[in-house]
Amino acid sequence: MGDIVTMKVKEGGGPSSLKCPMLTTTNYTVWAMRIKVLLRVHKVWDVVESEPDHGEKNDMAIALIFQSIPETLNLQVGDLDTAKKVCDAIKSRHMGADRVREARLQMLMAEFDRLRMKDTDTIDDFVGKISEISSKSSALGETIEGTKLVKKFLSSLPRKKYIHIVASLEQVLDLKITSFEDIIGRLKTYEEKVAEEE
Template identity: 45%
Template sequence: MGDIINTSDAIKDTSHLTFQCPILTATNYPIWSLRIKAIFKAHGIWESIEPGTDVDQKKDNAAIAYLYQSLPEDLILQVAGCTHAKEIWDAIKTRHLGVERVMEARLQTLKAEFEAARMKDSEKIDDFAAKLSGIASKSAALGTVIEETTLVRKILTAIPEKFLNMAATIEQLVDLKTVKFHEVVGRLKAYEERTSLKTTNNSHDQLLLSYEG
Protein backbone atom coordinates (compact mmCIF):
# COMPACT_ATOMS: atom_id res chain seq x y z
CA MET A 1 0.00 0.00 0.00
CA GLY A 2 1.21 3.55 -0.70
CA ASP A 3 1.62 6.27 1.85
CA ILE A 4 -1.41 8.21 0.57
CA ILE A 5 -4.99 7.10 1.21
CA ASN A 6 -8.42 8.60 0.87
CA THR A 7 -9.82 9.74 4.20
CA SER A 8 -13.20 8.37 5.30
CA ASP A 9 -14.60 11.88 5.17
CA ALA A 10 -13.27 13.32 1.92
CA ILE A 11 -11.53 16.64 2.38
CA LYS A 12 -13.24 19.13 0.08
CA ASP A 13 -12.79 22.79 -0.66
CA THR A 14 -15.50 25.24 -1.60
CA SER A 15 -15.37 24.01 -5.21
CA HIS A 16 -16.13 20.46 -4.04
CA LEU A 17 -12.70 19.18 -5.12
CA THR A 18 -11.61 16.05 -3.28
CA PHE A 19 -8.16 15.99 -1.71
CA GLN A 20 -6.14 12.98 -0.66
CA CYS A 21 -4.72 13.00 2.83
CA PRO A 22 -1.03 12.00 3.02
CA ILE A 23 -0.13 9.63 5.83
CA LEU A 24 3.09 10.37 7.68
CA THR A 25 5.67 7.57 7.65
CA ALA A 26 9.18 7.19 9.04
CA THR A 27 10.75 8.46 5.81
CA ASN A 28 8.35 10.83 4.01
CA TYR A 29 8.25 13.83 6.36
CA PRO A 30 9.52 16.45 3.82
CA ILE A 31 6.89 15.49 1.22
CA TRP A 32 4.20 14.99 3.88
CA SER A 33 4.73 18.49 5.30
CA LEU A 34 4.56 20.07 1.83
CA ARG A 35 1.29 18.29 1.04
CA ILE A 36 -0.30 19.11 4.37
CA LYS A 37 0.72 22.75 3.97
CA ALA A 38 -0.92 22.85 0.52
CA ILE A 39 -4.14 21.31 1.86
CA PHE A 40 -4.24 23.71 4.81
CA LYS A 41 -3.73 26.69 2.50
CA ALA A 42 -6.50 25.45 0.21
CA HIS A 43 -8.83 25.35 3.22
CA GLY A 44 -7.65 28.67 4.61
CA ILE A 45 -6.40 27.16 7.88
CA TRP A 46 -2.61 27.39 7.42
CA GLU A 47 -2.65 30.39 9.78
CA SER A 48 -3.23 27.87 12.58
CA ILE A 49 0.37 26.74 11.97
CA GLU A 50 1.97 29.98 10.72
CA PRO A 51 1.91 32.20 12.66
CA GLY A 52 -0.18 29.96 14.92
CA THR A 53 -1.20 32.80 17.24
CA ASP A 54 -4.64 34.32 17.84
CA VAL A 55 -6.15 31.59 15.66
CA ASP A 56 -9.90 31.19 15.26
CA GLN A 57 -10.89 28.16 17.35
CA LYS A 58 -12.84 26.54 14.52
CA LYS A 59 -9.83 26.78 12.20
CA ASP A 60 -7.55 25.39 14.90
CA ASN A 61 -9.92 22.49 15.52
CA ALA A 62 -10.15 21.79 11.77
CA ALA A 63 -6.35 21.77 11.48
CA ILE A 64 -6.08 19.35 14.41
CA ALA A 65 -8.68 17.08 12.81
CA TYR A 66 -6.81 16.99 9.50
CA LEU A 67 -3.50 16.35 11.25
CA TYR A 68 -5.03 13.43 13.13
CA GLN A 69 -6.25 11.98 9.83
CA SER A 70 -2.73 12.12 8.44
CA LEU A 71 -0.88 10.56 11.39
CA PRO A 72 -0.36 6.87 12.26
CA GLU A 73 -2.15 5.73 15.41
CA ASP A 74 0.97 5.47 17.58
CA LEU A 75 1.92 9.09 16.83
CA ILE A 76 -1.61 10.34 17.51
CA LEU A 77 -1.32 8.93 21.03
CA GLN A 78 1.99 10.75 21.50
CA VAL A 79 0.58 14.17 20.51
CA ALA A 80 -2.84 13.72 22.10
CA GLY A 81 -1.85 16.06 24.93
CA CYS A 82 -1.31 18.97 22.53
CA THR A 83 -4.16 21.48 22.59
CA HIS A 84 -3.35 23.44 19.43
CA ALA A 85 -2.50 22.48 15.84
CA LYS A 86 0.79 24.38 15.98
CA GLU A 87 1.88 22.34 19.02
CA ILE A 88 1.22 19.12 17.11
CA TRP A 89 3.01 20.43 14.01
CA ASP A 90 6.08 21.49 16.00
CA ALA A 91 6.21 18.17 17.85
CA ILE A 92 6.13 16.25 14.56
CA LYS A 93 8.80 18.51 13.05
CA THR A 94 11.10 18.00 16.03
CA ARG A 95 10.59 14.23 15.88
CA HIS A 96 11.54 14.12 12.19
CA LEU A 97 14.34 16.67 12.25
CA GLY A 98 16.93 13.92 11.65
CA VAL A 99 15.05 12.68 8.61
CA GLU A 100 14.83 16.22 7.26
CA ARG A 101 18.58 16.68 7.63
CA VAL A 102 19.25 13.46 5.74
CA MET A 103 16.93 14.67 2.97
CA GLU A 104 18.76 17.99 2.82
CA ALA A 105 22.09 16.19 2.51
CA ARG A 106 20.73 14.10 -0.36
CA LEU A 107 19.41 17.23 -2.05
CA GLN A 108 22.85 18.84 -1.82
CA THR A 109 24.38 15.74 -3.43
CA LEU A 110 21.82 15.84 -6.25
CA LYS A 111 22.39 19.57 -6.74
CA ALA A 112 26.14 19.00 -7.09
CA GLU A 113 25.53 16.11 -9.48
CA PHE A 114 23.22 18.27 -11.60
CA GLU A 115 25.65 21.18 -11.75
CA ALA A 116 28.58 18.91 -12.67
CA ALA A 117 26.70 16.95 -15.35
CA ARG A 118 28.25 17.24 -18.83
CA MET A 119 27.34 15.26 -21.92
CA LYS A 120 30.18 13.16 -23.34
CA ASP A 121 31.01 13.17 -27.05
CA SER A 122 30.10 9.47 -27.25
CA GLU A 123 26.83 9.95 -25.35
CA LYS A 124 23.40 10.18 -26.98
CA ILE A 125 21.02 13.08 -26.41
CA ASP A 126 18.35 10.68 -25.15
CA ASP A 127 20.73 9.21 -22.56
CA PHE A 128 21.91 12.57 -21.27
CA ALA A 129 18.36 13.95 -21.15
CA ALA A 130 17.29 10.86 -19.19
CA LYS A 131 20.14 11.47 -16.74
CA LEU A 132 19.00 15.06 -16.13
CA SER A 133 15.36 13.97 -15.84
CA GLY A 134 16.38 11.30 -13.33
CA ILE A 135 18.12 13.84 -11.13
CA ALA A 136 15.08 16.12 -11.38
CA SER A 137 12.73 13.27 -10.38
CA LYS A 138 14.84 12.36 -7.34
CA SER A 139 15.01 16.00 -6.32
CA ALA A 140 11.22 16.39 -6.64
CA ALA A 141 10.71 13.27 -4.53
CA LEU A 142 12.73 14.99 -1.79
CA GLY A 143 10.60 18.12 -1.97
CA THR A 144 12.65 20.37 -4.27
CA VAL A 145 11.49 20.85 -7.85
CA ILE A 146 14.04 21.66 -10.55
CA GLU A 147 12.25 24.16 -12.78
CA GLU A 148 11.69 23.49 -16.47
CA THR A 149 13.73 26.57 -17.40
CA THR A 150 16.66 25.28 -15.36
CA LEU A 151 16.57 21.92 -17.16
CA VAL A 152 16.41 23.65 -20.55
CA ARG A 153 19.36 25.91 -19.84
CA LYS A 154 21.33 23.02 -18.39
CA ILE A 155 21.07 20.80 -21.45
CA LEU A 156 21.86 23.69 -23.81
CA THR A 157 25.06 24.52 -21.90
CA ALA A 158 26.18 20.97 -21.09
CA ILE A 159 26.17 19.45 -24.60
CA PRO A 160 29.39 18.86 -26.63
CA GLU A 161 30.81 21.39 -29.07
CA LYS A 162 29.26 19.63 -32.07
CA PHE A 163 25.81 20.72 -30.84
CA LEU A 164 26.68 24.36 -30.13
CA ASN A 165 25.37 25.69 -33.46
CA MET A 166 22.05 23.93 -32.88
CA ALA A 167 21.92 25.20 -29.30
CA ALA A 168 22.44 28.77 -30.54
CA THR A 169 19.66 28.28 -33.11
CA ILE A 170 17.26 27.02 -30.45
CA GLU A 171 18.03 30.00 -28.23
CA GLN A 172 17.17 32.33 -31.13
CA LEU A 173 13.98 30.55 -32.17
CA VAL A 174 12.27 29.82 -28.87
CA ASP A 175 11.53 31.57 -25.60
CA LEU A 176 13.69 29.78 -23.04
CA LYS A 177 11.33 30.90 -20.27
CA THR A 178 8.37 28.98 -21.69
CA VAL A 179 9.75 26.20 -23.92
CA LYS A 180 9.40 22.68 -22.52
CA PHE A 181 12.41 20.49 -21.78
CA HIS A 182 11.12 17.65 -23.96
CA GLU A 183 10.72 20.06 -26.90
CA VAL A 184 14.38 21.11 -26.69
CA VAL A 185 15.43 17.47 -26.35
CA GLY A 186 13.39 16.65 -29.47
CA ARG A 187 15.11 19.38 -31.51
CA LEU A 188 18.55 18.28 -30.37
CA LYS A 189 17.73 14.64 -31.07
CA ALA A 190 16.54 15.47 -34.61
CA TYR A 191 19.79 17.39 -35.23
CA GLU A 192 21.79 14.47 -33.82
CA GLU A 193 20.05 12.02 -36.17
CA ARG A 194 20.61 14.25 -39.22
CA THR A 195 24.30 14.74 -38.52
CA SER A 196 24.73 11.04 -37.79
CA LEU A 197 23.11 10.13 -41.12
CA LYS A 198 25.31 12.64 -42.94
CA THR A 199 28.42 11.18 -41.33
CA THR A 200 27.35 7.67 -42.29
CA ASN A 201 26.73 8.68 -45.92
CA ASN A 202 30.11 10.44 -46.13
CA SER A 203 31.84 7.35 -44.78
CA HIS A 204 30.01 5.21 -47.33
CA ASP A 205 31.09 7.56 -50.16
CA GLN A 206 34.68 7.39 -49.02
CA LEU A 207 34.57 3.59 -49.09
CA LEU A 208 33.17 3.62 -52.62
CA LEU A 209 35.89 5.99 -53.80
CA SER A 210 38.56 3.84 -52.20
CA TYR A 211 37.12 0.73 -53.85
CA GLU A 212 36.88 2.38 -57.30
CA GLY A 213 40.42 3.73 -56.98
Protein backbone atom coordinates (compact mmCIF):
# COMPACT_ATOMS: atom_id res chain seq x y z
CA MET A 1 0.00 0.00 0.00
CA GLY A 2 2.92 2.38 0.56
CA ASP A 3 3.89 2.54 -3.12
CA ILE A 4 6.23 5.32 -4.12
CA VAL A 5 5.49 7.44 -7.16
CA THR A 6 8.62 8.83 -8.84
CA MET A 7 8.44 11.96 -10.95
CA LYS A 8 11.23 13.37 -13.12
CA VAL A 9 11.78 17.11 -13.08
CA LYS A 10 14.07 18.97 -15.47
CA GLU A 11 14.97 22.43 -14.26
CA GLY A 12 17.95 24.04 -15.92
CA GLY A 13 19.89 20.85 -16.40
CA GLY A 14 19.84 17.18 -15.55
CA PRO A 15 16.82 15.28 -14.30
CA SER A 16 16.20 14.79 -10.61
CA SER A 17 13.51 12.60 -9.16
CA LEU A 18 10.89 13.57 -6.63
CA LYS A 19 9.11 10.88 -4.69
CA CYS A 20 5.63 11.16 -3.34
CA PRO A 21 4.05 8.33 -1.38
CA MET A 22 0.87 6.74 -2.61
CA LEU A 23 -2.07 7.92 -0.49
CA THR A 24 -3.35 5.18 1.81
CA THR A 25 -6.08 5.04 4.42
CA THR A 26 -3.58 5.92 7.17
CA ASN A 27 -1.07 8.42 5.76
CA TYR A 28 -3.20 11.40 4.70
CA THR A 29 -1.40 13.98 6.89
CA VAL A 30 2.06 13.14 5.55
CA TRP A 31 0.73 12.70 2.01
CA ALA A 32 -0.89 16.15 2.10
CA MET A 33 2.38 17.78 3.18
CA ARG A 34 4.37 16.00 0.48
CA ILE A 35 1.91 16.62 -2.34
CA LYS A 36 1.93 20.32 -1.43
CA VAL A 37 5.72 20.40 -1.77
CA LEU A 38 5.56 18.46 -5.04
CA LEU A 39 3.01 20.88 -6.49
CA ARG A 40 5.12 23.85 -5.36
CA VAL A 41 8.19 22.40 -7.08
CA HIS A 42 6.17 22.14 -10.28
CA LYS A 43 4.92 25.74 -9.74
CA VAL A 44 1.25 24.71 -9.71
CA TRP A 45 0.33 24.94 -6.00
CA ASP A 46 -1.38 28.31 -6.57
CA VAL A 47 -4.18 26.65 -8.57
CA VAL A 48 -4.96 24.46 -5.55
CA GLU A 49 -5.06 27.45 -3.21
CA SER A 50 -7.13 29.82 -5.33
CA GLU A 51 -8.99 27.56 -7.79
CA PRO A 52 -8.55 29.55 -10.99
CA ASP A 53 -8.68 27.26 -13.99
CA HIS A 54 -5.30 28.10 -15.52
CA GLY A 55 -5.56 25.43 -18.16
CA GLU A 56 -2.12 23.83 -18.27
CA LYS A 57 -1.26 24.58 -14.63
CA ASN A 58 -4.56 23.12 -13.46
CA ASP A 59 -4.07 20.05 -15.66
CA MET A 60 -0.51 19.56 -14.38
CA ALA A 61 -1.68 19.78 -10.75
CA ILE A 62 -4.49 17.28 -11.34
CA ALA A 63 -2.12 14.91 -13.16
CA LEU A 64 0.38 14.98 -10.28
CA ILE A 65 -2.34 14.40 -7.70
CA PHE A 66 -3.86 11.55 -9.71
CA GLN A 67 -0.44 9.87 -9.92
CA SER A 68 -0.28 9.62 -6.13
CA ILE A 69 -3.79 8.44 -5.24
CA PRO A 70 -5.25 4.92 -5.59
CA GLU A 71 -7.34 4.02 -8.65
CA THR A 72 -10.53 3.80 -6.61
CA LEU A 73 -10.10 7.40 -5.49
CA ASN A 74 -9.25 8.45 -9.06
CA LEU A 75 -12.65 7.11 -10.09
CA GLN A 76 -14.38 9.03 -7.28
CA VAL A 77 -12.80 12.42 -8.05
CA GLY A 78 -12.22 11.99 -11.79
CA ASP A 79 -15.15 14.19 -12.81
CA LEU A 80 -13.92 17.23 -10.87
CA ASP A 81 -12.47 19.90 -13.13
CA THR A 82 -10.08 21.85 -10.88
CA ALA A 83 -7.14 20.79 -8.74
CA LYS A 84 -8.66 22.63 -5.76
CA LYS A 85 -11.89 20.62 -6.00
CA VAL A 86 -9.88 17.38 -6.25
CA CYS A 87 -7.79 18.26 -3.18
CA ASP A 88 -10.85 19.36 -1.22
CA ALA A 89 -12.67 16.12 -2.08
CA ILE A 90 -9.68 14.01 -1.02
CA LYS A 91 -9.35 16.01 2.19
CA SER A 92 -13.03 15.67 3.08
CA ARG A 93 -12.89 11.90 2.51
CA HIS A 94 -9.88 11.57 4.78
CA MET A 95 -10.54 14.25 7.35
CA GLY A 96 -14.26 13.67 7.62
CA ALA A 97 -16.99 16.02 8.69
CA ASP A 98 -16.56 18.48 11.57
CA ARG A 99 -17.82 15.99 14.16
CA VAL A 100 -15.33 13.39 13.07
CA ARG A 101 -12.58 16.02 13.08
CA GLU A 102 -13.53 17.10 16.61
CA ALA A 103 -13.57 13.48 17.79
CA ARG A 104 -10.14 12.88 16.27
CA LEU A 105 -8.83 16.05 17.91
CA GLN A 106 -10.17 14.97 21.29
CA MET A 107 -8.53 11.55 20.91
CA LEU A 108 -5.24 13.19 19.91
CA MET A 109 -5.33 15.58 22.87
CA ALA A 110 -6.07 12.68 25.24
CA GLU A 111 -3.13 10.79 23.73
CA PHE A 112 -0.98 13.92 24.14
CA ASP A 113 -1.98 14.24 27.80
CA ARG A 114 -1.20 10.56 28.51
CA LEU A 115 2.12 10.56 26.69
CA ARG A 116 5.14 9.81 28.90
CA MET A 117 8.71 9.02 27.97
CA LYS A 118 9.73 5.47 28.81
CA ASP A 119 13.08 4.75 30.46
CA THR A 120 14.14 2.89 27.32
CA ASP A 121 13.25 5.76 24.95
CA THR A 122 15.84 8.21 23.68
CA ILE A 123 15.15 11.93 23.45
CA ASP A 124 14.77 11.52 19.67
CA ASP A 125 12.21 8.70 20.13
CA PHE A 126 10.12 10.79 22.48
CA VAL A 127 10.38 13.97 20.40
CA GLY A 128 9.18 11.93 17.42
CA LYS A 129 6.05 10.88 19.32
CA ILE A 130 5.28 14.44 20.44
CA SER A 131 5.94 15.83 16.96
CA GLU A 132 3.69 13.23 15.34
CA ILE A 133 0.78 14.18 17.59
CA SER A 134 1.51 17.88 17.01
CA SER A 135 1.53 17.55 13.20
CA LYS A 136 -1.65 15.43 13.19
CA SER A 137 -3.30 18.06 15.37
CA SER A 138 -2.17 20.84 13.00
CA ALA A 139 -3.59 18.92 10.04
CA LEU A 140 -6.92 18.84 11.86
CA GLY A 141 -6.78 22.60 12.32
CA GLU A 142 -5.55 22.78 15.94
CA THR A 143 -1.98 23.98 16.48
CA ILE A 144 -0.31 23.00 19.75
CA GLU A 145 1.64 26.03 20.96
CA GLY A 146 5.39 25.82 21.53
CA THR A 147 5.10 26.61 25.25
CA LYS A 148 2.66 23.73 25.70
CA LEU A 149 5.05 21.39 23.85
CA VAL A 150 7.96 22.52 26.06
CA LYS A 151 5.99 22.01 29.29
CA LYS A 152 4.68 18.63 28.16
CA PHE A 153 8.13 17.51 27.10
CA LEU A 154 9.83 18.48 30.37
CA SER A 155 7.06 17.10 32.59
CA SER A 156 6.97 13.77 30.74
CA LEU A 157 10.65 12.88 31.09
CA PRO A 158 11.57 10.05 33.51
CA ARG A 159 12.26 11.81 36.81
CA LYS A 160 15.14 9.59 37.98
CA LYS A 161 17.12 10.13 34.82
CA TYR A 162 16.37 13.79 34.01
CA ILE A 163 15.36 15.53 37.28
CA HIS A 164 18.63 17.46 37.56
CA ILE A 165 18.68 18.88 34.04
CA VAL A 166 14.93 19.68 34.10
CA ALA A 167 15.33 21.54 37.40
CA SER A 168 18.33 23.45 36.00
CA LEU A 169 16.49 24.41 32.82
CA GLU A 170 13.45 25.59 34.77
CA GLN A 171 15.73 27.77 36.94
CA VAL A 172 17.84 29.23 34.15
CA LEU A 173 15.41 29.61 31.23
CA ASP A 174 12.15 31.44 30.77
CA LEU A 175 10.08 28.52 29.49
CA LYS A 176 7.44 30.88 28.11
CA ILE A 177 9.83 32.13 25.43
CA THR A 178 12.20 29.16 25.04
CA SER A 179 11.58 27.24 21.83
CA PHE A 180 10.78 23.53 21.71
CA GLU A 181 13.84 23.01 19.47
CA ASP A 182 16.12 24.73 22.00
CA ILE A 183 14.90 22.46 24.82
CA ILE A 184 15.35 19.38 22.61
CA GLY A 185 18.93 20.42 21.78
CA ARG A 186 19.81 20.92 25.44
CA LEU A 187 18.30 17.59 26.47
CA LYS A 188 20.05 15.74 23.63
CA THR A 189 23.38 17.24 24.71
CA TYR A 190 22.71 16.14 28.29
CA GLU A 191 21.70 12.64 27.13
CA GLU A 192 24.95 12.30 25.13
CA LYS A 193 27.08 13.43 28.09
CA VAL A 194 25.35 10.92 30.39
CA ALA A 195 25.90 8.18 27.81
CA GLU A 196 29.62 9.05 27.64
CA GLU A 197 29.91 8.90 31.43
CA GLU A 198 28.24 5.51 31.54
